[in-house]
Amino acid sequence: MTTTVVGFDQVTKSYGDVRAVDGLTLALHPGETVALLGPNGAGKSTTLDLLLGLKRPDSGTVGLFGTEPREAIVAGRVGAMLQSGGLMDEVTVAELVRLACDLHPRPYPVADVLARAGVTQIADRRVDKLSGGQAQRVRFALATAGDSDLIVLDEPTTGMDVTTRQAFWATMREQADQGRTVLFATHYLEEADAIADRVLVLHRGRLLADGTAAEIKAKAGARRISFDLPDGPVDEAALRTLPFLTTIDVSGRTVRLQSSDADATVHSLYGLGLYPRNLEVAGLGLEQAFVAITTAEEARTS
Numbered sequence: 001m002t003t004t005v006v007g008f009d010q011v012t013k014s015y016g017d018v019r020a021v022d023g024l025t026l027a028l029h030p031g032e033t034v035a036l037l038g039p040n041g042a043g044k045s046t047t048l049d050l051l052l053g054l055k056r057p058d059s060g061t062v063g064l065f066g067t068e069p070r071e072a073i074v075a076g077r078v079g080a081m082l083q084s085g086g087l088m089d090e091v092t093v094a095e096l097v098r099l100a101c102d103l104h105p106r107p108y109p110v111a112d113v114l115a116r117a118g119v120t121q122i123a124d125r126r127v128d129k130l131s132g133g134q135a136q137r138v139r140f141a142l143a144t145a146g147d148s149d150l151i152v153l154d155e156p157t158t159g160m161d162v163t164t165r166q167a168f169w170a171t172m173r174e175q176a177d178q179g180r181t182v183l184f185a186t187h188y189l190e191e192a193d194a195i196a197d198r199v200l201v202l203h204r205g206r207l208l209a210d211g212t213a214a215e216i217k218a219k220a221g222a223r224r225i226s227f228d229l230p231d232g233p234v235d236e237a238a239l240r241t242l243p244f245l246t247t248i249d250v251s252g253r254t255v256r257l258q259s260s261d262a263d264a265t266v267h268s269l270y271g272l273g274l275y276p277r278n279l280e281v282a283g284l285g286l287e288q289a290f291v292a293i294t295t296a297e298e299a300r301t302s
C-alpha cells in the first residue's frame with residue numbers, strides 16, 4: 001500500500017519550443033488539499049493533463065497510487081473536473097450524472113450526487129441549455145459521481161456565484177476530511193489561502209514554492225507598511241529613498257509601502273524627520289506574496 005497519491009519525477013513536457021512543464025518533481029499524500037497556483041501559461045493545466053494520463057511526458061515519470069495514471073483512472077480512484085470538459089449535448093443533467101455513476105466502479109446514488117452538487121432542481125434540464133455556473137456544478141457532480149481517492153479540479157469555481165462557491169468548498173472539505181486528496185488549480189488566491197493546506201506555485205513549468213499558505217507568505221519576505229502623513233505635502237521622492245522598499249503607493253496623505261525589512265524601513269522613516277500617524281505593519285496576503293515571488297523570479301530569469 002503506497003502513501004503517495006500523486007508522484008511526479010523529473011517530468012518534462014514541451015509543445016514545440018514551449019516547455020510547459022520543466023523537470024517537475026512532486027509527491028502528494030492522502031488527505032491533503034493542495035492548491036496549484038501560477039500565472040497564465042505557468043503549466044497548471046498541462047500538469048493536470050499529465051497527471052490524468054491525457055498527455056504523456058516527454059521525459060520523467062508520472063504515477064498515481066503507484067501505478068500508471070490510466071490504470072488508476074480505470075479503477076475509479078480519480079474524479080476530475082476540467083476547464084475544457086465539454087458536456088454532452090441533448091442529454092439532461094440527470095441522464096449525464098447517471099451515466100457517470102454507471103461508469104464508476106464505486107458509484108454513489110444518483111440522487112445524492114445531484115443533491116451534493118446542488119443540481120437537483122435542474123436535473124431535467126438539457127446540459128447544453130445551462131448557464132456557465134450551472135454547467136460548472138454539473139461538472140462538479142461528474143467529478144464526485146463515485147468514491148474516488150483523488151479529486152482533481154481545474155479552476156473549479158470560475159463562473160460560480162458566492163453561495164455556490166461556498167457550498168462547493170464545504171463539500172470539498174468534507175471529501176478531504178474523509179481522507180481523500182483534493183488538488184485544484186485556481187487563480188483565486190483567497191480561495192487557496194482559505195481552503196488549501198498546501199500551496200504549490202508553478203512558474204514556467206517549474207515549482208517555485210511548495211508549502212503552507214503561511215510559509216509561502218513568509219518566503220515572500222516582504223511586509224506591508226501603511227501610514228498617514230497629516231503635516232504638509234507628502235514628499236514622495238524622499239520616501240523613495242527609504243531602504244528595503246519594494247513598492248510605494250501614495251494616495252493623498254496616505255502612504256502604502258512594501259518592504260523586505262519593515263523594521264529598518266520604519267526606523268529610516270523617522271530618520272527623514274517625518275511623523276507618521278496610524279502606522280500599521282502587516283504581513284503580505286497570499287495574493288501579494290504570490291506576486292512578489294513570481295515577479296522576483298521573472299526579474300531573475302529575464
Ligand SMILES: Nc1ncnc2c1ncn2[C@@H]1O[C@H](COP(=O)(O)OP(=O)(O)OP(=O)(O)O)[C@@H](O)[C@H]1O
Pocket residue numbers: 015018019020038039040041042043044045046047
Ligand atoms: N496544445 C498546446 N499547443 C501548444 N502550446 C500549448 C498547448 N497547450 C499549452 N500550451 C502552452 O504551454 C504553456 C503552459 O500552458 P498551460 O495551459 O499548461 O498553462 P496554465 O498554467 O494552465 O495557464 P492558464 O492559467 O492560462 O490556464 C503555455 O505557454 C501555453 O501557451
